[in-house]
Amino acid sequence: MSRPNPFDEPAGQVEAPEPARPSISREVDFGPKVLVAAVAVLVLLVAVIFRWTADGATGWEVVSGISGVTKLPRLFSILALVFGVGFSVASVLTRRWVVVFATAAGCCVTSVTGLWAIWSQNTVPGHGAGFGLWLALVAMIVLAGRWATWALSRD
Numbered sequence: 001m002s003r004p005n006p007f008d009e010p011a012g013q014v015e016a017p018e019p020a021r022p023s024i025s026r027e028v029d030f031g032p033k034v035l036v037a038a039v040a041v042l043v044l045l046v047a048v049i050f051r052w053t054a055d056g057a058t059g060w061e062v063v064s065g066i067s068g069v070t071k072l073p074r075l076f077s078i079l080a081l082v083f084g085v086g087f088s089v090a091s092v093l094t095r096r097w098v099v100v101f102a103t104a105a106g107c108c109v110t111s112v113t114g115l116w117a118i119w120s121q122n123t124v125p126g127h128g129a130g131f132g133l134w135l136a137l138v139a140m141i142v143l144a145g146r147w148a149t150w151a152l153s154r155d
Contacts, residue, residue, distance in 0.1 A: 007030070025139045028150050037146045038086060044085050044139040045085045048077070050132025059130045059132050073133065076117040079110040079137055091147070097154050102145035111140045 048059030083106030091103045101117075112152050114137035121129035133134055139151045 008056070026097045026154065028091075028097055028100050028154070030092065030150065031144065034092060037092070037143060040107055040139045040142040040146070041088050044080060044136055045130045047135040047139060050135065051130030052077070052121075052133040052136075053130060054121055054126030054128060056130075059136065070120050072113065074111045074118040076110065076114070076133075076136070079106070079113055080140055080141055083107050083109040083110050084136075088143060088147070097151070100147060101151040104144065104151035107140060107147050109143035111137065111144045114140050 048063065050058060052059050052062050052073055053069055057069055061075055061080065062073050065074060079100050081101060087099070087103040087106055091099045112134070116135055118129040118137060121133065
């Protein structure tokens with residue numbers, strides 16, 4: 001007669017393993033540095049009330065498509081509102097890595113577009129780029145750096 005094998009049956013209650021989440025849907029932990037991004041979004045929203053162009057158009061006028069504004073400041077203003085404000089809010093609310101990555105990529109492209117917008121205003125006769133455009137560019141560079149750090153910190 002053979003003895004029963006003690007490994008045939010579990011000794012106690014066996015816990016079922018948690019189902020594995022797809023790696024693409026991982027959440028991002030922002031930590032306290034999310035405040036830097038929040039302040040940059042606020043600065044970006046405040047920047048639209050200042051003068052952006054050599055003609056004296058404010059950021060809101062540039063976004064709305066006032067005549068006489070070149071295409072680069074208009075493109076920058078639209079991208080800044082879409083990625084700097086819209087996608088930043090969506091990233092904080094969802095905390096999904098994919099949204100954070102899209103926000104980082106969009107903010108980097110928007111920062112380059114902002115540099116082009118300032119360059120285009122400096123080549124136009126007049127006073128050059130306004131304070132609001134410079135402030136919006138600085139806010140976008142800060143946002144690009146913050147979001148890129150979080151996007152690249154994925155496990």
